[in-house]
Amino acid sequence: MNKKAFALRVDSEVFKAIELWAKDEYRSVNGQIEWILFKALKEARRINPDKDL
Secondary structure, eight states: OOOOOOOOOOOHHHHHHHHHHHHHTTOOHHHHHHHHHHHHHHHTTSSOTTOOO
16 A cells, blocks of 8 residues: 655644554554544545555
8 A cells, every 4th residue: 555645734632543553553653643534534435445554
């Protein structure tokens, strides 16, 4: 899988919530954000629902 880096500005409260969630799931913040986006895209049928991260 090719990955593309980009800057993302996030509200500090949102970042703290993602940071805690990532810790609970044993992921990095970056990994958690990627997982959240991937899940949302699958649910919105914007990517193949059979695709795995």
